Amino acid sequence: MRIALVSDVYLPRLGGIEMHVHDLAVQLQQAGHAVTVFTATPAASPATDVPVLRLPSLAGVPTSTDVLRLALGSGEYDIVHAHTSFLSPLAWNATRIATDLELPAVVTLHSLPAPDGVLLPWLLAHVDRDFGPRVQWTAVSQTVAHRLRKVLPHRAVAVLHNGIDPAPWQQPPVADHPLTIVSTMRLTQRKRPDALLETLQDIRRRVPIEIPLRAVIIGAGPRASAVTRVIRRRGLDWVELPGRLTRYEIQQLYLSADVYLAPAELESFGVAALEARCAGLAVVAMASGGVGEFVRDGVEGFLVDSHKAMAEIAADLLTDDPLLRKLQAHNRFTEPVMTWPTVIEQHVARYTATQPALSAGYLPSTA
Template sequence: MRIALVSDVYLPRLGGIEMHVHDLAIQLQRAGHAVTVFTTTPSDSPATDVPVLRLPVVAGVPTSVEALRLALGSGEYDVVHAHTSFFSPLAWTATRIAADCGVPAVITLHSLPANGDVLLPRLRARVSPHAQWTGVSKVVTERLQRVAPAEVLHNGIDPQGWRLPQQAHRPLTIVSTMRLTRRKRPGALLHVLRAVRNSIPAEIPLRAVLIGAGPRAAATARSARRLGPEWVELPGRLTRFEIQQLYTSADVYLAPAELESFGVAALEARCAGLPVIAMASGGVGEFVREGREGYLVGSHQEMAAVAADLLTDLPRLRKLQAHNRSTDPTMTWPTVIDQHVALYTVTQPALSAGYLPSRA
């Protein structure tokens, strides 16, 4: 199958959507499909692993709509799969062009709107009415279904890449990875860390690492210094390899965002063997079960209490870690790719099963 993946944001910028679209493209190629990524994210270096068409943009809006129309209407693509947040002009435009050109379109929402949010009707109005809506988790999809038919289309992961030998003889370590924005709530995480430190005996060494960059980086760094620079670290943005290495010396992962659409970073930590303590309001609950892979909480005060209890109960902590290192989540890449291809095929019934490449 010939697939156009469309995302306003892409590598070399780092983030959840950027990494997911790249990983999805790689996995689809390995499954025998032809993939091209369309984006408005600039880069000084040509892509080597996935074909990428980078379109010019001004103030976030693509300026070469005709080039996009020419490419998508060329007959070279069987399906257009657009990936959207709350502001994704390229993704929205691509679905409308696909409809004009008779190319089936799928659109995936990667953000979780608040209950009662007026954004969803506005978002739907910007997308082709013929596009098949999907959400990255059940909670996203349920909110989408208030304005349009929608299905779940999970993000994927390769668990083995995260299962590295754990380091011994180290302090108890809390980690969290996020883009430092208000929506991800790094300030709330620092309040949680302060409460955890106050709840654990001072003679027990404790370390916290908050990975990420973003517009709240400077404010987060100032707040972290007040907590105590000797135990709270902000290394900035790290590569996937660097995060994997860091997790070998970690014990617990905290996810403080209340509107977490899926939680790729939390899923990666869970596969690395870290118990995840996350807000129950988001999508993390699809791979974290209470007392099995971690805990879901209703407030940041509860998050601090649960984290402190777990860090001072080493047998329970090690049991959860062992379970996470030895048990795969349901959203491994083979399963996720099968879901994608099945949905792509449904959008175009003219394609026979024999047309699709076998992954056997």
């Protein structure tokens, strides 16, 4: 199948959507499909593993869709798969163009609308009015799908999970290390790094002082300077901020880590938490997001409703060695359902369902 993946944001910018679209493209290629990524994200040098068409843009906003319309109208694509957040003009334009060209389109929402929000649900509903009836909406988790169905009650919303290759994360842990808490996030208000610092401070108060603790917050973003100042002001010298790390560096760090905290209340899926779970870390996450699709209470970790509860549970885990080791062993040796073979199968089934001519006896293209 010839697939156009469209995302406003893409590598070399780093983030959940950026990494997922790249990994999805690679995995689809390995499954025998022809894939091109369309993005408004500029780059100094082109990627080599995935064909990418970088459209003219200003500050990440596309300035023209002429090239996009010409490419999608060339007859070289069987389907458009647009990846959208709450503000994704390129992905929305691609879906409108696909509608005009009568080209099948799938739209995946990667962000979780707030339950009491008004503006963003209104915006999604407004955008959808320009999409034809054949456009298929999907979401990265059941939690996002549930919210989206409320916004678009006339649409059937399926789930297309993010995927993971567990193998690189499933490495033998370092035996001798201080109890270590980690969290990986883009340091933005939405990810709640300030609440994470409050939680870490609460954990330190709850864990006996004679037990050494280490915390590592991985990531960069607009809140980085503020987070650094708070750590210094509060004397949290046991909290480290290494900045942005590569996947390999994160994997190496997780070898000597124990508990992963996911403090965001609007986490649409939680790829970073899934990676930590595969690395054998016990995960404590907010129950309001999508992490609950691969973390069950007392099995892979715990889901909580407040940051006070997160501190309580994390402190209990750090002082209950048998329970902590039980969760870690389960996570390290039990693969989640979101492995890439399963996720690619779900994507191809969704793509094929949009094209009746291909629904019977479809074989992937090797082009």
